[in-house]
Amino acid sequence: MRDNHFDSIDDQQAALWADRLAAGTLPRHETLKLESWLAADPRRANLLAAHRELIASAALRQALAGARAATARGRRPSASVWTLGGLALAAAAVIAVLAWPRPLKLETPQGRQQAQVLADGSRMILNGDSKARVALARRERDVRLERGEAFFKVAHDPSRPFTVRAREASVTALGTAFNVNRLADATEVTVREGKVRVVAAATPGRPVVVVAGESVRVSARGIEGRLRFNPAVADDWRSGWIELNNGRLGDLVTELNRANAARPVKLGATALGDLRLTGRFRATAPRETAELVAATHGLALREGPEGIVLAPGL
Known part of the structure; x- marks a missing residue:
């Protein structure tokens, strides 16, 4: 052929x-x-x-x-x-010619994930409350993660780089499976297999290669601390869990709300978003997670028409 x-x-x-x-x-x-x-x-x-x-x-x-x-x-x-x-x-x-497909637009509501096989054979799973645009061309494969979080298992094709763009970060697959998570003040890149090249918008001349078992956080300041984990045992949102290692409470709330549509979790004070947490939380149990956080960090918990609210303790 x-x-x-x-x-x-x-x-x-x-x-x-x-x-x-x-x-x-x-x-x-x-x-x-x-x-x-x-x-x-x-x-x-x-x-x-x-x-x-x-x-x-x-x-x-x-x-x-x-x-x-x-x-x-x-x-x-x-x-x-x-x-x-x-x-x-x-x-x-x-x-008389083989045309390339139009850009694919994907969007999910809260509480619902979507798995998608792309035309090149790559697999993509979009988390709840997420939005992406996929454009596959002859010389490149481009995904723009406009909101939320997505996991990618990339089909090997060195002639067409596979790049995910998410506000502060540009992530190019080097034969890999990886996750990109857009948060309030940064983008997290987690590599499960292979490796990726990460470029920060703030420091475009200093790319960083991230390998399996590593994650980085990309903010408006550039690429920040590199964390390590065991990809063979670590869970993530695809299996219904949220794992934080000195992570922000605001990010935990974002992840909980992606997984649940009925009872959103909210913060009663903006400053609580920066409270640091380490632990493993069930994504589909927002009330139990909120109770655990409130009990271990001295916060107040209330429920009302607006959802589950975590507020500063009395």
């Missing part, structure tokens, strides 16, 4: 996957099948991206709807497979 000439079976399969993705979120077992198919040949990601772009066009959507209607009237399922593949091939012949 050359860059823009693909095996016909791969092309038909890419058309089917693109149509399935356009119909909605894949169940877990199908997501695993798609990941396996993409991993077998890195060029398949480009082909899938092109077919997803084609299906996004109004004309092709109408053609696909017609094909599905014909299938519903009694056409054999195998015929629909070749119909979908043929439609995508015909559309590709019309435009």
Whole structure:
């Protein structure tokens, strides 16, 4: 296969996957099948991206709807497979080039996470109350984390750097799995596998390589203290836990509210946000966590229509 000439079976399969993705979120077992198919040949990601772009066009959507209607009237399922593949091939012949997909916009409400397989085969999990924009191009892969937190498992492709931008920080994957967390006054980068290159907006000429088992905090002042952890045993928000090592109470409250929509936790005084904590807290238990913090730090706890409020002690 050359860059823009693909095996016909791969092309038909890419058309089917693109149509399935356009119909909605894949169940877990199908997501695993798609990941396996993409991993077998890195060029398949480009082909899938092109077919997803084609299906996004109004004309092709109408053609696909017609094909599905014909299938519903009694056409054999195998015929629909070749119909979908043929439609995508015909559309590709019309435009004569393989197009890249439009930027993907992702947003989650409080209390809900979203897993997404990107067109290049990378995996992304968006935490609650988060927002991101993904743009995959021929020479680069760019994610802008506009709000919240996301975990990335990046598909290997040295010819197209994978970079996550989050206010103060720019994080480029060097073959890795990592987490980016936008907080009130900084961005935290935590590496679970491999390594990343972190560049702070305040000090663009001094990049730092962060390896598995390390995390850094990037603020308006630049890249701050490097912390170490054991990625084999450490939990994170994906497993329902929040771990802090001399972390801010304000950051704990942010994480709790991402995981819970019904009962937000609030601080009764701005200064409490800088209270330092170390511990392991269950993300889905805001009241129990607030009670623990209040008891160990001499704070007052009250509940009302506005939610759970932590205030200075009497």
